[in-house]
Amino acid sequence: MIVLKYEKTYPSSMVSHIDTVRLMNRIIRRSGIDIAYSAGFNPHMEIFFSPALSLGVESVCEMMAIKQPSDIEAQTKPLSNATAKSTIEISSAESQIEVNASKDCAEEAHSILHGHNADAINTNTGIINDAQSILQRLNAVTVDGIRFTACWIKEKNPNFAAHVYYASYLFCLEGIGSLKIDDITKGEYFIEYIEKGTLIKKDISDLVKFVEVRDKDCIEATLACGNKNLKADRFICGVCANNGINAEGVKIVKQKMFDEQLNEITVALL
Amino acid sequence: MNKIDLTKITKPSRYVGGEYNTPKIKKDAKVQICFCFPDVYEVGMSNLGMRILYYMLNSLDFVSCERCFAPWEDYAEALHEKDAELCSLESGTPLKNFDMVAFSVQYELCYTNVLYMLELAKIPLRTAERKQGDPIVLAGGPCSVNLEPLADFCDFIDIGEGEDVLKRIAECLAVTKGKSRADIVAALDQLEGCYAPSLHPVGFFYETDSEGNRTFVGQSLPDKVVKQQKVADMNACFCPETAQVPNLEIIHDRAVVEIFRGCANGCRFCQAGFIYRPVRERTPEYVAELSKKLLDSTGYDEISLNSLSTSDYSHLRELIDYLTPYAEVNHVNYSLPSLRMDSFLGEYADKKRKSSLTFAVEAGTQRLRNVINKNITEENVLSCLTQAFQMGYSSVKLYFMLGLPTETMDDVKAIAELAYKIHALYNREKCSKKPLKLNVSASVFIPKPFTPFQWEAFDSRESVEEKQRYLKETLRKKGIAFNYHDYDSSVAETLLARGDRRLGNVLERVYKQGGIMDGWCEYFALGRYIDALKCEKIDINEFLGAQDVNKVLPWDYVDIGVNREYFLAEREKAYKAETTPNCYKQCNNCGLLERGMCSGKVVGT
Numbered sequence: 001m002i003v004l005k006y007e008k009t010y011p012s013s014m015v016s017h018i019d020t021v022r023l024m025n026r027i028i029r030r031s032g033i034d035i036a037y038s039a040g041f042n043p044h045m046e047i048f049f050s051p052a053l054s055l056g057v058e059s060v061c062e063m064m065a066i067k068q069p070s071d072i073e074a075q076t077k078p079l080s081n082a083t084a085k086s087t088i089e090i091s092s093a094e095s096q097i098e099v100n101a102s103k104d105c106a107e108e109a110h111s112i113l114h115g116h117n118a119d120a121i122n123t124n125t126g127i128i129n130d131a132q133s134i135l136q137r138l139n140a141v142t143v144d145g146i147r148f149t150a151c152w153i154k155e156k157n158p159n160f161a162a163h164v165y166y167a168s169y170l171f172c173l174e175g176i177g178s179l180k181i182d183d184i185t186k187g188e189y190f191i192e193y194i195e196k197g198t199l200i201k202k203d204i205s206d207l208v209k210f211v212e213v214r215d216k217d218c219i220e221a222t223l224a225c226g227n228k229n230l231k232a233d234r235f236i237c238g239v240c241a242n243n244g245i246n247a248e249g250v251k252i253v254k255q256k257m258f259d260e261q262l263n264e265i266t267v268a269l270l
Numbered sequence: 271m272n273k274i275d276l277t278k279i280t281k282p283s284r285y286v287g288g289e290y291n292t293p294k295i296k297k298d299a300k301v302q303i304c305f306c307f308p309d310v311y312e313v314g315m316s317n318l319g320m321r322i323l324y325y326m327l328n329s330l331d332f333v334s335c336e337r338c339f340a341p342w343e344d345y346a347e348a349l350h351e352k353d354a355e356l357c358s359l360e361s362g363t364p365l366k367n368f369d370m371v372a373f374s375v376q377y378e379l380c381y382t383n384v385l386y387m388l389e390l391a392k393i394p395l396r397t398a399e400r401k402q403g404d405p406i407v408l409a410g411g412p413c414s415v416n417l418e419p420l421a422d423f424c425d426f427i428d429i430g431e432g433e434d435v436l437k438r439i440a441e442c443l444a445v446t447k448g449k450s451r452a453d454i455v456a457a458l459d460q461l462e463g464c465y466a467p468s469l470h471p472v473g474f475f476y477e478t479d480s481e482g483n484r485t486f487v488g489q490s491l492p493d494k495v496v497k498q499q500k501v502a503d504m505n506a507c508f509c510p511e512t513a514q515v516p517n518l519e520i521i522h523d524r525a526v527v528e529i530f531r532g533c534a535n536g537c538r539f540c541q542a543g544f545i546y547r548p549v550r551e552r553t554p555e556y557v558a559e560l561s562k563k564l565l566d567s568t569g570y571d572e573i574s575l576n577s578l579s580t581s582d583y584s585h586l587r588e589l590i591d592y593l594t595p596y597a598e599v600n601h602v603n604y605s606l607p608s609l610r611m612d613s614f615l616g617e618y619a620d621k622k623r624k625s626s627l628t629f630a631v632e633a634g635t636q637r638l639r640n641v642i643n644k645n646i647t648e649e650n651v652l653s654c655l656t657q658a659f660q661m662g663y664s665s666v667k668l669y670f671m672l673g674l675p676t677e678t679m680d681d682v683k684a685i686a687e688l689a690y691k692i693h694a695l696y697n698r699e700k701c702s703k704k705p706l707k708l709n710v711s712a713s714v715f716i717p718k719p720f721t722p723f724q725w726e727a728f729d730s731r732e733s734v735e736e737k738q739r740y741l742k743e744t745l746r747k748k749g750i751a752f753n754y755h756d757y758d759s760s761v762a763e764t765l766l767a768r769g770d771r772r773l774g775n776v777l778e779r780v781y782k783q784g785g786i787m788d789g790w791c792e793y794f795a796l797g798r799y800i801d802a803l804k805c806e807k808i809d810i811n812e813f814l815g816a817q818d819v820n821k822v823l824p825w826d827y828v829d830i831g832v833n834r835e836y837f838l839a840e841r842e843k844a845y846k847a848e849t850t851p852n853c854y855k856q857c858n859n860c861g862l863l864e865r866g867m868c869s870g871k872v873v874g875t
């Protein structure tokens with residue numbers, strides 16, 4: 001199982017979750033990474049996502065898991081580019097290495113894919129770090145706003161739905177630091193929003209774990225994420241409305257995901 | 271860039287760009303073009319013509335080509351609120367800052383969207399109102415064979431296939447850069463395949479009776495014959511080896527390759543079949559190579575092999591043999607739309623899942639099929655379906671038209687009888703317990719320019735609605751689904767398809783009354799067209815009724831290579847229910863051969 005961490009920023013933050021699934025299918029195809037397909041009449045790629053991100057919200061901590069064909073640990077098939085002829089073999093011993101991709105990796109990957117540096121594959125030391133090569137390949141064929149930042153090889157499906165309970169967000173807007181936030185976590189707190197044409201008034205106090213002003217233009221909040229979910233954009237629009245402030249133009253960036261005990265989700269945890 | 275809050279907008283990725291495989295946009299290139307598609311992103315990005323020409327223009331080192339699609343109403347409202355203007359997708363440059371905005375006009379009901387986009391871009395609607403500094407406005411695409419209704423709004427029009435002519439247009443723009451608008455338009459007008467309507471006026475003639483009532487009697491033609499452009503060799507012309515991959519689901523969300531252009535069948539109602547003559551095939555090796563390159567560079571898992579009549583491709587089996595191993599290894603589906611009924615290729619059918627089969631039968635009786643020259647017998651239909659049902663297919667779609675020339679209720683009843691026969695056939699031949707899903711769909715016949723039926727009357731509302739009611743009731747008895755096309759939108763389509771330059775004022779009125787997105791049923795209202803025609807004192811029946819064969823038609827100045835005499839001869843044969851064999855069987859002397867535009871050789875031998 002390949003587990004990936006990725007960023008989703010503008011313009012990709014404007015892509016809905018269902019379109020992101022499709023987008024990822026294509027990125028994986030272009031990268032040449034081998035992936036398992038489901039059985040049956042309509043086979044689809046076996047990819048699993050962390051809880052869906054609302055449209056317009058950016059994130060630096062999204063996660064995705066890719067299942068590989070079970071009889072091959074992590075073999076990457078040859079790229080279709082004529083100059084990249086050899087198969088990259090992935091060592092199964094390197095199973096839990098976290099590698100952070102930098103911009104240089106993306107450039108190197110680009111040159112590998114386009115055949116300028118085929119020797120990088122055929123080194124005498126033989127095998128390239130598997131997680132690193134996966135990141136390079138993905139970042140070489142990714143779209144604007146999606147960037148893969150970490151990769152791990154794991155035995156089992158990380159089951160994001162079972163682990164993710166909360167997420168922290170930064171909300172940035174001129175003057176947002178003046179919002180009255182103390183009462184949000186101190187008992188009932190109602191916000192209003194429109195769903196399917198109906199105005200709903202809801203108590204969100206049990207869905208908000210933490211709210212703090214970072215500076216005059218930025219606040220941070222930890223909200224329920226996953227099976228019980230409070231949409232970040234709904235939260236900030238509701239709170240701003242309660243304070244008589246217009247939330248238009250607020251930039252929302254998801255920072256981290258947490259489990260039920262509010263431990264940060266790391267690969268060790270999954 | 272305009273400052274619209276995209277989180278409040280439906281489908282914001284329509285307006286954001288950043289698609290994979292977007293070419294590098296050269297903001298310092300001498301010629302800056304914005305390719306405008308007068309429909310929403312999902313429709314425009316599905317269009318193969320746009321995909322080809324966008325890459326072709328960007329491949330020229332002195333040209334930069336960006337895109338713009340018709341925004342949805344909420345985005346347009348946001349533009350008005352912010353007093354902002356419509357901009358290109360790639361760099362957010364206002365449309366009015368380009369050297370040229372080129373509209374690809376695919377169907378008649380999008381004409382008002384051209385005006386919609388021009389106004390949102392703050393470009394004067396009419397050529398007469400534009401000044402130095404305003405971009406040159408071009409229109410092209412399939413409707414260019416008769417764009418007279420849009421003539422007042424287009425600085426110039428290019429007719430035919432765009433690969434070569436658009437390159438010459440870009441070269442002309444480079445040479446005339448910095449000159450006056452009048453000089454640029456005059457230079458573009460000189461190019462083969464192009465013409466500037468303002469330089470070639472038409473006259474309209476009326477008769478006035480003793481009571482002062484005016485009747486339209488005819489028009490003169492522009493003083494120029496414009497030769498429709500056709501690519502000579504499909505294996506040598508520009509074809510992109512990659513495609514942009516949208517971040518949003520579009521209508522045709524797959525890679526597309528043309529296997530050949532043109533059609534030899536000569537169905538008498540079909541404009542595409544005539545305007546894209548002659549047949550020009552690609553080699554199967556080239557198609558296979560293009561397909562693989564497209565799939566590898568995009569990550570698409572589906573590719574469509576397009577043409578007007580795929581089973582006529584002379585190397586179909588070879589092509590399948592090239593593609594099948596690749597498709598299996600890479601989990602890719604390839605589809606062959608436009609297969610004709612008389613050659614159901616069972617072995618090429620979808621092996622994994624028996625999806626629906628679609629057949630365009632078009633008419634219920636053999637007599638009427640002979641009239642329209644759709645050379646298919648009922649036996650063909652039933653034997654193909656027998657084979658399909660035995661293989662496990664249980665879903666069939668049939669397309670028909672209502673209102674065809676010489677049609678009677680007997681022809682309409684035969685549609686229901688055929689559907690009943692198919693129903694009974696399924697019950698005899700099926701290999702599973704699944705019930706048959708049979709869907710009959712009937713559109714309204716629209717007489718189109720450059721077909722033998724270009725002079726025919728458009729069927730009346732009473733007649734069409736009676737036929738639709740009959741089929742609905744009769745088919746429902748056997749649980750057969752029946753869909754039919756809205757009569758109102760077909761009226762507007764006929765009006766514009768056979769329209770002349772007088773309709774420019776009508777279009778502007780329709781647009782000003784809120785007529786946008788007329789191709790979308792939730793927006794279209796025939797009433798706007800009726801009101802506009804009344805204000806302009808134009809009788810709609812001039813366009814809907816049968817046309818006098820001795821009269822000048824507004825599109826007679828366009829030369830597509832097929833003679834008017836050929837269309838007249840085919841029309842005569844139609845009335846006698848006589849068929850014409852396809853070009854593979856014999857050359858029927860349509861005019862292309864004598865002009866050297868067709869080799870006259872049977873393709874594939």
